[in-house]
Amino acid sequence: MTTMGDVARLAGVSASTVSHVLNGTRKVDAATRQRVEAAIAETGYRRNVAARSLAGGRSHTVGLSISALTNPYFGSLVHAVEQALSDAGYVLIVGDSHDAAEPERRVTDSLLDRQVDGMIVAPAAGSEHSTLPGIARTGTPLVLIDRMLDVDCDQVGPENAASAQMLTEHLLDRGHRRIAVVRGIPGISSTTERFDGYVAALASRGIAVDPTLVLEGRSSTDDAEREVRALMASANRPTALVSMNNAMTIGTLKAVQHLGLSIPDDVAFVCYDDFEWSDLFSPRLTAAGQDVQTIGATAAELLLRRIRREDGPPQRIRVPTTFHHRRSCGCA
Numbered sequence: 152m153t154t155m156g157d158v159a160r161l162a163g164v165s166a167s168t169v170s171h172v173l174n175g176t177r178k179v180d181a182a183t184r185q186r187v188e189a190a191i192a193e194t195g196y197r198r199n200v201a202a203r204s205l206a207g208g209r210s211h212t213v214g215l216s217i218s219a220l221t222n223p224y225f226g227s228l229v230h231a232v233e234q235a236l237s238d239a240g241y242v243l244i245v246g247d248s249h250d251a252a253e254p255e256r257r258v259t260d261s262l263l264d265r266q267v268d269g270m271i272v273a274p275a276a277g278s279e280h281s282t283l284p285g286i287a288r289t290g291t292p293l294v295l296i297d298r299m300l301d302v303d304c305d306q307v308g309p310e311n312a313a314s315a316q317m318l319t320e321h322l323l324d325r326g327h328r329r330i331a332v333v334r335g336i337p338g339i340s341s342t343t344e345r346f347d348g349y350v351a352a353l354a355s356r357g358i359a360v361d362p363t364l365v366l367e368g369r370s371s372t373d374d375a376e377r378e379v380r381a382l383m384a385s386a387n388r389p390t391a392l393v394s395m396n397n398a399m400t401i402g403t404l405k406a407v408q409h410l411g412l413s414i415p416d417d418v419a420f421v422c423y424d425d426f427e428w429s430d431l432f433s434p435r436l437t438a439a440g441q442d443v444q445t446i447g448a449t450a451a452e453l454l455l456r457r458i459r460r461e462d463g464p465p466q467r468i469r470v471p472t473t474f475h476h477r478r479s480c481g482c483a
Contacts, residue, residue, distance in 0.1 A: 153194045153195060153196045153197075154196075154235045154432075155170065155196065157194055157196065157234040157331060158187065158190045158191055158194055158196045159190075159327055161190040161193065161194060162183075162187045162189070162190035163186065164183060164186065164187060168183065168187065169187055169190075169191075172184050172187045172188065173191075173398040176270075177343070179222045179295075187220070192392075193279065197239045204270070204400065209268055210265070210266045210267060210268055210454060211240060211241050211242060211250065211268065211467060212241060212242045212243070212244055212265065212266075212267045212268060213236055213241050213242070213244070213265070213267055213268060213270070213271065213451075213454060214243075214244050214245075214246070214259070214262030214265070214269070214270045214271070215229065215232060215243055215245045215246070215270075215271045215272075215388045216246050216248045216255055216259050216262065216265040216270070216271070216272045216273065216282075217229060217245065217246075217247065217271075217272075217273040217296075217297075218247065218248045218249060218250035219247070219249075219250065219370070219398070219400050221397055221425055222370075222397065222429070223397060223426065223431065224396070224397055224424055224441070224443065225273070227427075227443045227444075227447075228273075228296070228297065228443050228461065229243075229245055229294070229336075229447075230447070230452050231443055231444045231446065231447025231448055231451075232296070232447040232448075232450055234438050234447070234448075235431050235447060235448040235451035235452065236451050237375075239402055239451070239455055241268070241455075244262060244265065244267065246258030246259075246261065246262060248273070248275050250275045250276070250336055250339070250370070251276075252275055252276070252278065252281040252282065252408040253277055253281075255272075255274075255275045255277075255278060255281070255282050256281055256282050256285070259272065259282050259285065259286060260285070260333050262343040263283075263285075263286065263289055263291060267291065268291075268292070268457075268458050269285055269291060269292035269293070269294070269454045269457060269458050270291055270292070270293045270294070270298050270454075271293075271294050271295075271450050271451075272286070272293065272294075272295055272296065273295070273296050273298055274300055274340075274458065275280055275339070276337065276339055277338060278300070279300050279301070279302050283300075283302055283304075283462075283464075287304075290374075292454055292457035292458050293305070293454075294307065294428065294450050294453045294454045294457070295307075295308075296308065296335075296446065296447070296450040297341065297446065297465060298339060298340040298341050299340050299344075299469075300340060303465055304465050305453040305457065305465050305466050305467075306465070306466070306467045306468070307446055307449045307450045307452070307453060307466075307467075307468040307469075307470065308341070308447060308469065308470070309402075309432065309441045309442070309466075309469070309470050309471075309472055309474055310469045310470065310471050311341050311344035311345045311348065311423075312345065312347045312348040312351065313348060314348065314423060314439040314471075314472040314474075315344070315345040315346070315347075315348030315349050315352075315353075315393070315395065315423055316348035316349070316420075316440070317348075317352075317439065317474060318348075318352075318393055318421045318423060318439055319348065319349045319352035319353065319393055319420045319421075320352045320389075320473075321421060321480060322391040322393065322421060322480065323352060323355075323356050323358075324483055325419060325480065325482070327389075327390045327391040327419060328356075328358060328390075329361070329364065329387075329388075329389040329390050329391070330349075330353070330364065330389060330390070330391045330392070330393060331364040331365075331366060331379075331380060331389040331391070331392050331393070332346065332349045332364065332365055332366065332392075332393050332394075332395065333351075333366045333368040333375050333378065333393070333394045333395060333399045333402075333403055334365065334366070334367065334368060335347045335368060335369060335393065335396055335399065336369050336370045336396055337367075337369075339370075341396075342370075342395070344394045345423055346365075346395070349393065349395075350453050359403065362383075363382075364389055366378035366379060366382060368394070368395070368399035368403075369394075369401065370396055370398050370399060370409070371398060371402070372398050372399065372401045372405070373402060374399075374402065375398070375399035375400075375401075375402030375403050375406070376402035376403070376405045376406045376409075377402075377406075379392065379402065379403045379406035379407065380406040380409060380410060382466075383406060383407065383410055383412060384410060388418070389418065390418060390419065391418060391420070391421075391449070392407075392418055392419070392420045392421075393420075393421050393422065394420070394421075394422040394423065394425075395422075395423045395450050396420070396422075396423060396424050397424035397426060399463050400422040400426075400436070400481040402425065403422075404420075404432070407420075412477050414434060415434065415478065415479055415480060415481035419479070419480050419481040420436070420437070420479040420480065421436075421437045421438065421439075421479065421480050422436055422437070422440070422479075423438070423439045423472075424425030424437045424438065424441060425439070425440030425441070425473075425475055426438075432479070434477065434478035434479045435477035435478050435479065436473045436475075436477055436479045437475065437477045437478070437479050437480040437482070438474075438477070439472040439473070439474055440472055440473045440474075440475050441472055442470050442471070442473070443472070445470050446470050449468055449470065453466060453468075456465070
């Protein structure tokens with residue numbers, strides 16, 4: 152491996168001069184700088200940024216544990232976090248927790264082993280018992296993103312319950328009474344909150360929850376398609392559907408199409424999560440859209456404050472969704 156000494160010998164200068172050229176810590180005359188830069192190019196020398204950072208007590212890296220990186224929502228969330236951290240001079244290291252406790256623990260342990268300056272976690276089910284205590288014991292600054300838990304740290308996520316209630320009430324206002332819900336992974340806070348919103352909407356009209364209309368989509372396109380196809384093929388199918396995330400929305404639409412049914416003529420449809428390409432669907436989808444950019448940027452800023460040792464009580468920030476009123480609900 153090429154060293155700074157190799158560069159210095161080739162350029163005919165001291166190692167400290169090479170260091171000054173690389174780090175801009177002292178003015179170096181143009182001719183000397185040119186020789187050093189030519190030597191760096193010839194030898195292919197690379198600074199050991201990690202060692203230099205750790206010597207100063209910081210790695211300038213942040214770890215992010217998140218699930219389902221193939222999901223467009225989470226991909227956009229990662230992009231928003233990375234953009235905000237990059238602007239502050241930090242590199243983001245991402246690991247996929249697969250929404251399960253053991254993979255999540257392996258991911259977070261690996262990130263901690265890399266001496267990250269802080270952690271952002273979209274917690275899996277049971278994370279408050281299996282993963283988060285280990286992070287807390289290290290004293291590493293921590294922010295939860297997307298999913299809120301009853302733990303003592305900064306958190307930021309979307310408004311779930313009120314948004315799901317609003318979507319369901321919109322269908323109720325259209326006269327629907329048999330409204331099926333496709334809900335996500337059990338034990339995930341966002342799943343619970345969105346289902347609570349659905350239940351609250353029905354209760355506001357004196358309607359009891361019908362267990363046959365509660366479909367376990369498990370945040371999976373395939374599971375949602377299978378569940379919706381079985382229900383919609385039955386004799387007593389619902390008149391409306393509400394899907395609680397974008398992966399399940401795709402599965403729901405595939406099921407309806409497979410059965411030869413039409414939205415909204417045969418079944419009205421609304422969904423939580425808006426797509427960048429929602430306008431390409433026919434009919435266009437009525438949806439509650441998350442402000443992914445704000446969620447990601449807020450999580451990054453909360454973490455940077457903790458890395459800078461700024462005091463203050465933990466913050467719990469809910470970012471409102473936006474109601475996109477289109478045609479799939481049956482409105483003109």
